[in-house]
Amino acid sequence: MGYAQLVIGPAGSGKSTYCSSLYRHCETMCRTINIINLDPAAENFDYPVAVDIRELINLEDVMEELGLGPNGGLIYCMEELEDNLDDWLTEKLDDFLDDDYLVFDCPGQIELFSHVPVLKNFVEHLQRKSFNVCVVYLLDSQFMTDVTKFIGGCLSSLSAMIQLELPHVNIMSKMDLVKNKKDLDDFLSPEPQMLLSQLNRRMAPQFEKLNKALIDLVDEYSMVSFIPLDLRKENSIQYVLSQIDMSIQYGEDADVKVKDFDIDADDDE
Ligand SMILES: Nc1nc2c(ncn2[C@@H]2O[C@H](COP(=O)(O)OP(=O)(O)OP(=O)(O)O)[C@@H](O)[C@H]2O)c(=O)[nH]1
Numbered sequence: 001m002g003y004a005q006l007v008i009g010p011a012g013s014g015k016s017t018y019c020s021s022l023y024r025h026c027e028t029m030c031r032t033i034n035i036i037n038l039d040p041a042a043e044n045f046d047y048p049v050a051v052d053i054r055e056l057i058n059l060e061d062v063m064e065e066l067g068l069g070p071n072g073g074l075i076y077c078m079e080e081l082e083d084n085l086d087d088w089l090t091e092k093l094d095d096f097l098d099d100d101y102l103v104f105d106c107p108g109q110i111e112l113f114s115h116v117p118v119l120k121n122f123v124e125h126l127q128r129k130s131f132n133v134c135v136v137y138l139l140d141s142q143f144m145t146d147v148t149k150f151i152g153g154c155l156s157s158l159s160a161m162i163q164l165e166l167p168h169v170n171i172m173s174k175m176d177l178v179k180n181k182k183d184l185d186d187f188l189s190p191e192p193q194m195l196l197s198q199l200n201r202r203m204a205p206q207f208e209k210l211n212k213a214l215i216d217l218v219d220e221y222s223m224v225s226f227i228p229l230d231l232r233k234e235n236s237i238q239y240v241l242s243q244i245d246m247s248i249q250y251g252e253d254a255d256v257k258v259k260d261f262d263i264d265a266d267d268d269e
């Protein structure tokens with residue numbers, strides 16, 4: 001049984017920075033995690049890259065050779081990954097041990113997890129290889145400064161949840177940038193009624209019915225709940241990691257193994 005985090009979220013939400021901070025944090029705890037770059041456009045890394053999609057394909061070549069733009073090029077690269085799940089990816093995954101912990105640093109284009117099946121197929125492949133996978137969805141704290149932005153962020157997180165059907169942890173990144181601490185309580189786990197009245201105040205009256213439907217939807221899926229992440233604080237990183245570990249049962253399975261072993265030992269007697 002392996003463990004995997006799929007780190008997704010809008011462009012620039014801090015995914016790669018989160019990966020490198022997590023790597024350093026785990027290093028100080030003498031815990032090994034392997035970070036895998038799935039962004040064919042990435043160039044600089046602050047973490048050791050265990051596996052790199054650019055060994056398979058890179059965006060620059062695709063744009064040059066096929067005359068595609070950056071977004072079309074990215075989709076092409078990801079489809080190439082999809083076509084190579086059984087050979088390239090399987091070969092790479094075979095290098096890891098049974099209970100290794102992988103963190104996938106994904107590109108930020110939201111169509112990847114909202115309306116193309118690449119990540120869904122990727123996840124199913126990991127699951128077939130016995131990985132417990134969860135989504136770590138990062139939203140930038142700047143989304144908390146504006147209720148319309150915040151709802152938009154929640155909806156894109158929700159679309160990832162629907163498309164990927166995985167345990168899902170929402171993270172509010174870049175908490176060091178939050179000036180007004182009152183925003184924290186308002187947006188980390190806000191009252192649906194509060195969001196609705198703020199939305200109605202911001203928008204023209206003809207949107208009231210839509211706003212109500214949106215807030216009901218977001219509320220029903222319990223989406224409006226974010227764990228704050230402040231990378232300056234080790235205990236913040238530790239808390240986020242512990243919540244993610246819980247969602248993929250990391251650590252729990254280790255206990256089960258010990259128990260299973262004890263039962264076997266009894267049988268032998
Ligand atoms: N202040 C602050 N800035 C951050 C934090 N995390 C990331 N950033 C900055 O935000 C920008 C984007 O960060 P990245 O980690 O590259 O974001 P990303 O989600 O990987 O971006 P894409 O891969 O392009 O989608 C960079 O300039 C980072 O330095 C944070 O916790 N606090």
Ligand SMILES: [Mg+2]
Pocket residue numbers: 015016017039042105106107
């Ligand atoms: Mg990145």
